[in-house]
Amino acid sequence: MKFLVLHHTLNSAGGGERVSLAIIEALKELGKGEVDLGTVEKTDWEKVKNIFGNVTLPDKEMNILPFKLNLFGIYQRSLTGLYAYKYRKKYDLIINSHGDVMPAFCDVTYMHFPTFTLLKQPITFIKHRDFVKYRKNLFWRIYFIPYEFIQTKLVEKYLEHSLILTNSLFSQSIIKQWTGKKAQVVYPPVEIEKFYFKNDFRDNIIVTCSRFTYEKGLTIIPEIASKVPEGKFYIFGSTSKTSWEVISELKKLINKFNVKNVYLKPNTPLNEMLSIYKRAKIYLHTMINEHFGLSIVEGMASGLVPLIHKSGGPYMDILDGKQGIYGFYYENADEAANIIKDLLSNEAKLKKIREKAVERSFLFSKKAFKLNFIKAIKHLIN
Numbered sequence: 001m002k003f004l005v006l007h008h009t010l011n012s013a014g015g016g017e018r019v020s021l022a023i024i025e026a027l028k029e030l031g032k033g034e035v036d037l038g039t040v041e042k043t044d045w046e047k048v049k050n051i052f053g054n055v056t057l058p059d060k061e062m063n064i065l066p067f068k069l070n071l072f073g074i075y076q077r078s079l080t081g082l083y084a085y086k087y088r089k090k091y092d093l094i095i096n097s098h099g100d101v102m103p104a105f106c107d108v109t110y111m112h113f114p115t116f117t118l119l120k121q122p123i124t125f126i127k128h129r130d131f132v133k134y135r136k137n138l139f140w141r142i143y144f145i146p147y148e149f150i151q152t153k154l155v156e157k158y159l160e161h162s163l164i165l166t167n168s169l170f171s172q173s174i175i176k177q178w179t180g181k182k183a184q185v186v187y188p189p190v191e192i193e194k195f196y197f198k199n200d201f202r203d204n205i206i207v208t209c210s211r212f213t214y215e216k217g218l219t220i221i222p223e224i225a226s227k228v229p230e231g232k233f234y235i236f237g238s239t240s241k242t243s244w245e246v247i248s249e250l251k252k253l254i255n256k257f258n259v260k261n262v263y264l265k266p267n268t269p270l271n272e273m274l275s276i277y278k279r280a281k282i283y284l285h286t287m288i289n290e291h292f293g294l295s296i297v298e299g300m301a302s303g304l305v306p307l308i309h310k311s312g313g314p315y316m317d318i319l320d321g322k323q324g325i326y327g328f329y330y331e332n333a334d335e336a337a338n339i340i341k342d343l344l345s346n347e348a349k350l351k352k353i354r355e356k357a358v359e360r361s362f363l364f365s366k367k368a369f370k371l372n373f374i375k376a377i378k379h380l381i382n
């Protein structure tokens with residue numbers, strides 16, 4: 001057999017790219033035949049390996065453009081459909097791992113979230129940087145509307161017979177609502193082994209790991225920290241061009257609430273971050289309606305009790321909608337602070353939940369992803 005995995009770029013090195021690489025790895029391990037990769041821009045494998053560590057390479061990589069194009073990002077995703085159209089007869093199975101519907105048929109579509117529905121979501125429902133950008137800025141709205149129209153039409157024509165996979169029950173519900181199609185949940189791969197370690201002797205440290213962007217909701221942390229003076233709050237994460245605005249806002253709030261227990265740690269090396277994880281007790285996640293939440297599972301594997309907002313994939317999938325079993329959920333700063341104070345003062349309770357959180361984290365491992373992905377496409381392979 002011949003497999004073709006399509007992904008517009010792996011150079012972003014985020015959660016979607018992790019899924020694409022795990023798909024390549026799963027298909028290579030299956031040993032059924034050649035596994036190729038089609039992208040818009042050439043993959044910087046050195047960069048990818050620096051971020052993800054050792055990765056399984058495809059047998060062959062094809063690129064539409066010989067250079068990096070920093071324009072028309074959401075439209076570039078559909079360009080990989082050229083491969084699906086051109087090589088339909090050459091490959092036995094074509095897999096779209098970035099999720100936007102292409103102007104050609106793909107056997108499998110891993111849809112992380114139906115991006116084209118962003119402007120259709122109520123403003124109180126979703127916090128997403130693109131949602132805010134496309135709704136409030138006239139230029140970006142004009143830029144987005146053709147994409148929204150094209151994707152809506154492509155869904156009607158090309159998604160009908162594609163096997164749709166997605167990352168959470170939350171995303172599944174949104175896909176069903178806006179496409180009428182039922183996606184099969186295959187949880188994204190988390191590098192559990194990289195974060196897993198045992199340590200029952202910990203400090204009153206609360207950790208958050210997130211991109212420093214507005215949709216992540218980090219600005220609630222100084223307020224929570226002001227109500228929990230006995231705790232130390234570390235915020236780790238990567239930065240982008242606009243991150244300085246978020247970091248500046250966080251510093252203003254730290255001064256406003258006069259807190260000395262919030263530590264901003266942008267672009268911290270992994271080893272340094274893990275040294276804090278080993279001593280921490282709680283993982284605080286602040287984004288509302290997160291699609292899944294890889295960093296939450298990484299924290300759980302490290303023995304951190306997760307505390308998440310009562311919404312999205314973290315609530316529906318990671319905590320299974322249950323309070324006090326695998327972790328805790330909150331709806332506002334006061335609730336979050338009260339839960340943290342209770343956990344820091346109750347070591348027996350903390351240890352009990354920690355053990356269940358660590359155990360549950362393995363449900364979302366890369367090994368589990370590969371097994372579940374192959375199981376989902378088995379009928380197509382046969």
